Amino acid sequence: MTTTHSWHVTSDELRDYVAEASTSSAADSIEAHLLACADCRASLAAEWRSAESTADAMPHAERIWVRIADRIDEPRWPSRSASRTLYVSLASPPLLAATVGVAAALLVAVGVVSVASPHWSLPVLLAFAPLAPVVAAIVAFQPGSDPAGQLAEATPLAGTRLPLLRALLATVLSLVSGVAASALTAMPFDLVTLWLLPGMAFAAIILASATLLNPTRVAAPLMAGWATLVFHWTLDHRTGPTAEALRAVMSDRQTPGRVLIGAAITAVAICYRRRDATPAWRL
Amino acid sequence: MARTVGDERSDEELVAAVVERDRGALRELFDRHEPWLSVRLGRRCGDRSVIEEVVQDTFVVVWRNASSFSNAGPVAAWIWGIGIRTLLHAVRPRRPLIERLRSQRSPDATSAEEELLVAVEHGDIGAALRRLSPELRSVVQATVLDGLTCAEAGRLLGIPSGTVKTRMMRAKRELREALI
Amino acid sequence: MDPELAFAGVRKRFGSTQALDDLTWEGGGQVIGVLGPNGAGKSTLLQLLGTVLSPDQGDVRIFGLDPSHFTQRLAIRRQLGYLPQTAGLYPGFSAFDLVDYVAVLKEINDRDTRREEVRRVLGAVGLEADMHRRIRKLSSGTQRRVALAASILGRPRLLVLDEPSAGLDPEQRIRLESIVHLARSHGTVVMSTHHTEEIKAFCQHVLVLDRGRLRFDGTPTALTATAAGRVWVDDEADPRALRSRAGSGGEVRNIGTPPSGAELVEPTIEDAYLLLMIQPGVAA
Numbered sequence: 001m002t003t004t005h006s007w008h009v010t011s012d013e014l015r016d017y018v019a020e021a022s023t024s025s026a027a028d029s030i031e032a033h034l035l036a037c038a039d040c041r042a043s044l045a046a047e048w049r050s051a052e053s054t055a056d057a058m059p060h061a062e063r064i065w066v067r068i069a070d071r072i073d074e075p076r077w078p079s080r081s082a083s084r085t086l087y088v089s090l091a092s093p094p095l096l097a098a099t100v101g102v103a104a105a106l107l108v109a110v111g112v113v114s115v116a117s118p119h120w121s122l123p124v125l126l127a128f129a130p131l132a133p134v135v136a137a138i139v140a141f142q143p144g145s146d147p148a149g150q151l152a153e154a155t156p157l158a159g160t161r162l163p164l165l166r167a168l169l170a171t172v173l174s175l176v177s178g179v180a181a182s183a184l185t186a187m188p189f190d191l192v193t194l195w196l197l198p199g200m201a202f203a204a205i206i207l208a209s210a211t212l213l214n215p216t217r218v219a220a221p222l223m224a225g226w227a228t229l230v231f232h233w234t235l236d237h238r239t240g241p242t243a244e245a246l247r248a249v250m251s252d253r254q255t256p257g258r259v260l261i262g263a264a265i266t267a268v269a270i271c272y273r274r275r276d277a278t279p280a281w282r283l
Numbered sequence: 284m285a286r287t288v289g290d291e292r293s294d295e296e297l298v299a300a301v302v303e304r305d306r307g308a309l310r311e312l313f314d315r316h317e318p319w320l321s322v323r324l325g326r327r328c329g330d331r332s333v334i335e336e337v338v339q340d341t342f343v344v345v346w347r348n349a350s351s352f353s354n355a356g357p358v359a360a361w362i363w364g365i366g367i368r369t370l371l372h373a374v375r376p377r378r379p380l381i382e383r384l385r386s387q388r389s390p391d392a393t394s395a396e397e398e399l400l401v402a403v404e405h406g407d408i409g410a411a412l413r414r415l416s417p418e419l420r421s422v423v424q425a426t427v428l429d430g431l432t433c434a435e436a437g438r439l440l441g442i443p444s445g446t447v448k449t450r451m452m453r454a455k456r457e458l459r460e461a462l463i
Numbered sequence: 464m465d466p467e468l469a470f471a472g473v474r475k476r477f478g479s480t481q482a483l484d485d486l487t488w489e490g491g492g493q494v495i496g497v498l499g500p501n502g503a504g505k506s507t508l509l510q511l512l513g514t515v516l517s518p519d520q521g522d523v524r525i526f527g528l529d530p531s532h533f534t535q536r537l538a539i540r541r542q543l544g545y546l547p548q549t550a551g552l553y554p555g556f557s558a559f560d561l562v563d564y565v566a567v568l569k570e571i572n573d574r575d576t577r578r579e580e581v582r583r584v585l586g587a588v589g590l591e592a593d594m595h596r597r598i599r600k601l602s603s604g605t606q607r608r609v610a611l612a613a614s615i616l617g618r619p620r621l622l623v624l625d626e627p628s629a630g631l632d633p634e635q636r637i638r639l640e641s642i643v644h645l646a647r648s649h650g651t652v653v654m655s656t657h658h659t660e661e662i663k664a665f666c667q668h669v670l671v672l673d674r675g676r677l678r679f680d681g682t683p684t685a686l687t688a689t690a691a692g693r694v695w696v697d698d699e700a701d702p703r704a705l706r707s708r709a710g711s712g713g714e715v716r717n718i719g720t721p722p723s724g725a726e727l728v729e730p731t732i733e734d735a736y737l738l739l740m741i742q743p744g745v746a747a
Contacts, residue, residue, distance in 0.1 A: 041316070079573050
């Protein structure tokens with residue numbers, strides 16, 4: 001913006017103004033003029049700085065600027081240990097997106113199936129709900145899940161502790177959405193455990209496999225196999241109600257439950273034993 | 284402080300850069316506008332430490348609300364508007380909401396007064412204002428020159444906003460007579 | 464006293480590529496440049512030092528500690544700064560927030576301390592003005608500087624920089640030089656590069672890698688000296704030379720065994736590096 005002015009404030013007038021010695025009406029004119037005239041503002045700045053006592057260790061303006069800068073450069077993460085850890089764990093946009101996405105997909109899928117074919121809603125939930133914690137575990141260990149990418153890997157906190165914490169946090173989030181999906185299908189409470197157990201066991205297996213190879217290679221066949229098994233059981237028991245059939249499979253025969261618990265314990269043991277093996281728990 | 288000399292950008296460009304989170308642009312705005320703002324605020328409040336606080340808050344608001352700059356007037360006027368309101372807030376904290384609502388029945392209008400004075404060459408204001416009585420001049424200064432609303436001017440001067448309006452009308456009449 | 468860094472019989476293989484082949488080396492306390500063509504194993508070497516990779520065979524020791532051991536690795540990481548070749552920063556964060564985040568990961572917990580440290584490192588890479596801009600709005604060279612800033616947080620005792628000058632303009636390269644010199648005053652810097660002139664400017668020690676093997680280990684001057692009497696200039700490329708390249712003054716520099724009567728010149732570090740690369744099997 002270039003404005004030409006018919007007049008400028010003289011240096012005497014400016015000196016008086018800065019020293020608060022000008023008459024109030026003169027000051028009013030100067031103030032109105034200063035709003036529109038960059039040249040006079042610059043002259044005033046020079047006058048103001050030269051009038052300042054040179055004895056101050058730090059110039060007045062610099063002192064104000066330091067305080068402004070402190071308020072602008074506000075660290076995002078708190079000092080307090082517990083809340084800082086929580087915030088930092090949540091600071092993984094891809095992980096949060098994946099968790100929310102999987103949870104939403106699960107709710108929608110179960111909702112659609114329960115309307116279209118109530119008979120199938122339970123098997124669909126049982127087959128796909130364990131996917132949520134598994135996806136969470138995989139994403140938590142992908143290099144891209146950290147906002148600082150590979151830069152974070154060599155830091156004390158990020159190497160192992162942070163991905164584990166993230167996987168745990170995302171698992172909890174996905175479990176919440178799974179329980180919501182259970183409520184949607186009006187699933188009997190004892191059957192909720194039917195998918196909680198495989199969900200946790202599969203997540204542990206993925207974490208353990210991440211110390212050896214790319215966890216996606218394990219997750220895909222694992223989940224496909226599980227879904228096939230669930231639908232197989234359901235078709236096997238077409239005669240009775242679905243819930244009864246699945247309950248029979250999981251509790252009466254007991255074998256699947258035992259296998260899952262065994263696998264989960266083994267996986268946790270592998271995680272612990274191999275915590276030194278690959279520095280970042282991934283390849 | 285090591286900085287490149289002579290930022291060639293205009294004030295408006297600097298504000299746009301601040302919207303884009305350019306910290307260097309804020310520093311440049313601060314260097315350009317802090318001196319006159321400090322002096323002008325200093326004429327309205329004698330406490331230097333309060334002024335430093337207000338200047339600090341003003342530029343923090345500039346940083347946070349840079350996108351609210353509408354390009355309607357000079358950047359300096361926008362900064363002044365933030366500065367004088369921050370000062371007002373610092374010296375006279377706001378009244379409770381319910382009281383403010385009660386006094387807000389009619390919207391404050393200063394446009395007529397502004398038009399009057401904007402039409403006048405800045406250099407002549409002094410002569411015209413000099414003839415006003417001190418209480419009328421303080422009202423004109425707060426509303427027209429400092430850009431406050433009647434309610435804000437009332438808070439600054441410690442008088443009801445209705446009184447600000449009546450004094451403003453009287454001042455307007457006297458000014459018109461003086462200028463014609 | 465243990466050397467700062469030590470490799471003993473280190474091997475690392477990726478699929479069919481032998482990235483590092485029986486590397487044994489000790490050193491530290493200097494700026495160490497790692498030179499070599501693409502695929503020579505530079506990044507693998509730096510990843511081992513950055514504790515983000517473990518060797519298939521052999522031992523790595525950093526400050527006398529074993530990075531494959533969980534608690535010792537943690538102790539190393541508390542004194543380590545690592546700039547990976549590709550950082551992959553989250554684009555939605557501002558540079559300040561991102562470096563602040565890495566500072567949290569580096570256990571700089573107190574907010575005021577963190578603010579000062581984050582400002583210091585961003586200032587060191589010349590990002591005072593741009594520190595609050597979103598990373599997606601920054602050029603790739605500037606993003607690289609954000610990562611560099613994060614790597615020097617907390618004044619690490621070992622600073623590992625994987626091609627730090629890639630994407631930097633000349634002015635920023637000068638800044639990098641002062642960062643490296645400062646980092647050297649409190650420890651060891653290991654940096655990989657493609658540019659021989661950077662070795663001359665930054666490093667007191669140089670390692671040349673080729674196909675996973677250490678081909679040279681010594682000072683930059685010693686590397687240059689290996690080509691003494693092997694470089695001659697001419698108006699055009701000499702077919703008897705192993706390699707010919709254009710010199711800075713329009714002349715052609717021929718490298719190899721000079722014919723009699725050839726106009727021999729002082730070798731540069733680049734001549735020596737090229738000679739090393741075209742003489743397979745000549746031990747360092």
